[in-house]
Amino acid sequence: SFLYKELQKAIKGFVVMSDALEDLYNAFTTNVIPKMWNAVSYPSLKSLGSWTRDLDTRLDFICDWQVNGTPKSFWLSGFFFPQGFMT
Secondary structure (H helix, E strand, C coil), X not given: CHHHHHHHHHHHCCCCCCHHHHHHHHHHHHCCCCHHHHCCCCCCCCXXXXXXXXXXXXXXXXXXXXXXXXXXXXXXXXXXXXXXXXX
């Protein structure tokens, strides 16, 4: 992603470390979800590593649904807003 590449450049001293890049760096080094990701994500108290594995599993569920059609059962906690699915 763009921010990750910019972060790599900032760490090497090629670009200025902005507040957003510093937040991203601090989140990566402390294994927490970056604030900018948390602002647009589903609520979670997981560590960054656990959160990314969970996100990957959720994406696999949605991709499988798209490729193979409606599943026979639904992983409700995999939805961002399961209440909306149930109504």
